[in-house]
Amino acid sequence: MPKRVTIAEVAKEAGVSIATVSRVLNQRSGKIKISQETDLAVRLAASRLGYQADPFAVALRSRRSGLFGAIIRDIRDPFLVKLYTHMQKHARSNGIELLLGHADYNLAVAGRQANIMGSLWFDALILLGDIPGDRSMIQHLKIYHKPCVAVACGQMEGIPSINIDEKAGTYLALDHLYSLGHRRIACVGDPNAIGIQERLVHFKEYASAHQLTVEEGYFQVCANQRLEAASCAERLMRLPNPPTAIFCGSDVMALGVLNQLHRIGAKSVSVIGFDDIDESAQVFPALTTIRQPVQVFAEKAILLALEMMDEPEGKTSAPQILIQPELVVRESCFPVA
Template sequence: MPATRPPSMADVAARAGVSHQTVSRVLNGHAYVRPATRDRVMLAIEELGYRPNQAARTLVTARTATVGILTTGTTHFGPASTVLAIEAAARTEGYFVSVASLTGYDPETVRSLTDQLINQGVDGVLVVAAQQEVMRLIDDLAPGVPVVAVAARGDIPPDSRIRYVQVDQALGGTLATEHLLALGHTRIVHVAGPSGWYDADQRADAYVAAMTARGLEPRVIPAGGWSAREGYEVGRALAPEIASGTGPTALFAGNDYQTMGLLRAFWEHGVRVPDDVAVVGFDDIDGSGYLVPALTTVRQPFAALGEAAMHALLDHWSAPDGGEGGVVGVIPPELVVRESTAAPRA
């Protein structure tokens, strides 16, 4: 073989002793290839260092093996972790990703970025958006390729062609609240995430439902955002109440970053966690087990979420007429109990 060119499919066929068409079937995952033949082809590919020509495959299959990811707020832990999980799942399935991050939530920006992805020839679009206004704008688009959304959306239009995968945010809120109730707490406050986010709303609604079911008065404090700074400000306001014994004995925060701010504010005011107030977070961010005290939190299974999103897109391609929209995958979260929660003081 000349050393001046990379190995071709014909070279692989010659090395394996099969036809050019058989090599093509193996590369495209065709079911009707005998295992022994497939093994010979794969061995020849490995020995020769053959790499398929993606441009040529696109001409044959009418697919680019690229999926688009339209995302919002990639600096936030949840969306960023979801995007990384989807990229890993796509790579496992043999796909590349093209990521477009929204800088605004107006119709023009959403449509422009979606069009950019479509113009790149992506085979499908995965939308990572927890904001209600963004998903309602996505409803009005007709991109011409399958769309899968990662969003804990409850207001899906009945005629939607979009498929949804989601972490069960309501279950996560219930797990956090029920854990504190089981410890004996009755004065529990929920520090909520920003309004207009599906995740924040479902966690808050689950907290209210769990408290109401026990005949207890819910108290939701909007933090206005997801950051440690916003949690810190809430903690500063609550610390005097807690120190006086008239405030909550437990807090369920909208996410772990808010919890970091709460812990700082309580430390500054001499409020002990969990002796004076128990604290539960959400997400199980890297390092939450090394806070002082180690944080009890709700873990979101991002790897499983990314795999579910990619599989939903693969199923979309194989279904007649693209299949129906709606929720096709719900991933349960997990409560991780650590040192920041304990029974209330007698």
């Protein structure tokens, strides 16, 4: 391994003191101002010698490493992956590297990852997607006194969270179907994911308030997977009075439903999703859906974590931020025949 260049060697190359090199490279001010010529000489010398700052030494001095940790519920979930990608972009624009841990729905794995990130060089922790039982784990993280932000995990007492307005999103979707004349609207969703669980609750509220025809079998429950959602679509179409439209708790399920409907020739049934993952615009027919604006989520999550790092010690803020959804009209919904 090549020997690490020291600031003493940079000082010798530039013809200045070690203290001057330290001030220039660490961007520290002092009583005596450093001239532009000296500043440039130090930086050129550091560049010629290939000097690189020791990140651990910098972290010890500044008490910051420039590292955020993120724990994602499921790396196969296209919405969460899209969210993480945008979050990483915003982190880097603020000089932060966002490193990822994959929990794969396993609370014990998430707990180990959270303990590592909480106790070592990480400045903040971001949780992407809820895991059943994760409330106790998140409360445990408070012992590390580090910023922790929960994104798309549902609202949490005492922990800052950023979520979509689930009621607004569900009502946007159902209002769109209602405006097209649909009254027999079925629902496909996964009650184990807290966001989708809330959408199912608001679906029932809307159906009751608008006197929709919700016959036995219209409420289909399955995992957030295409094949399971496809099976739900087939069961719905076998009912004596099948629905004219299907509201899906996620785009993943909606794509499975849409594919199965076309496979069995039920192309007149409208389908609407939730999330607006990239594939939704690429399939045929393109999926009408509710957009969760991931750029807004990402920016708010990173800025919130940075703001919490600057808070006075002992102050604990826990804002509960709701992001407004958007209706994206494409080709998968149409008026009742």
